[in-house]
Amino acid sequence: MNSIKKNDIFLLEEIVKKNFSSKYKDSVLGVLWTILSPLLMMALFTIIFSTLFGRNIDNYAVYFLCGWCLFTFFSSSISVSMDALKGNKSILQRTPAPKYIFVLGGILSEFLNYLIMLILLVVIMFITHATFHFPLIFCSIIPIILLFIMIVGLSLMLSIACVYYTDIKHLWRVVSMMLMYASAIFYPMDIIPEPFRGYMLLNPLYWAIDQFRCFVYQGIVPNGINLINFLLLSLIILICGIIVFEKYEDKVVTKF
Numbered sequence: 001m002n003s004i005k006k007n008d009i010f011l012l013e014e015i016v017k018k019n020f021s022s023k024y025k026d027s028v029l030g031v032l033w034t035i036l037s038p039l040l041m042m043a044l045f046t047i048i049f050s051t052l053f054g055r056n057i058d059n060y061a062v063y064f065l066c067g068w069c070l071f072t073f074f075s076s077s078i079s080v081s082m083d084a085l086k087g088n089k090s091i092l093q094r095t096p097a098p099k100y101i102f103v104l105g106g107i108l109s110e111f112l113n114y115l116i117m118l119i120l121l122v123v124i125m126f127i128t129h130a131t132f133h134f135p136l137i138f139c140s141i142i143p144i145i146l147l148f149i150m151i152v153g154l155s156l157m158l159s160i161a162c163v164y165y166t167d168i169k170h171l172w173r174v175v176s177m178m179l180m181y182a183s184a185i186f187y188p189m190d191i192i193p194e195p196f197r198g199y200m201l202l203n204p205l206y207w208a209i210d211q212f213r214c215f216v217y218q219g220i221v222p223n224g225i226n227l228i229n230f231l232l233l234s235l236i237i238l239i240c241g242i243i244v245f246e247k248y249e250d251k252v253v254t255k256f
Helices: 002-022 032-053 060-082 086-094 100-127 136-164 167-181 196-200 204-218 224-248
Strands: none
Touching (some): 002 100, 032 060, 032 100, 060 136, 136 204, 136 224, 204 224
């Protein structure tokens, strides 16, 4: 059992390295795109929307990056996980490697990109003289962990689903864009009128972004009930993902 675990860890490390390096293959700037991309988006949205929401949002650049970093991690992780099984079918057909390792490896590779974006966030906070709310800023790991758990659950389900229905990948592009606009990444939620705001507040991705902003941007403790709801939802999605994955993982090889 110990040797199996060691082999799984080694395989996971190799998958993370492969996914991380392949993302920037043949790119001149390489990993710098992880910093440059959100930096350009931040500059664009700051120029466009800071004039509109300047009275509502202090330090718009930090406000935007807090949301954009989490959204990018979520969206990219799901996208990568959709191809985790089908994209490695040649390996899975030849070896008895645990299939969940390929899904988890894709998520972890995107998490590395997220950590790099967090460095950019810290730099921008220094440049804009944002307040670092210690020790609350360290508590921001809570919504990150909860989002990670939710991503794992969704990725396990969607990696299986995409083996059977490839159209899901195309549908995800639409869903991802809808989530981007529905998560208050570049605008304050209080500008949304009722009853639409009530519907948008049901978006769990917004919960993660709002809670992260509370710790990092505002320096306050998020609503405890919202944290508990997010925890419960993330665990439910993870459990559902594990159940679905274990039920179909042995059948997907025949569907390649």
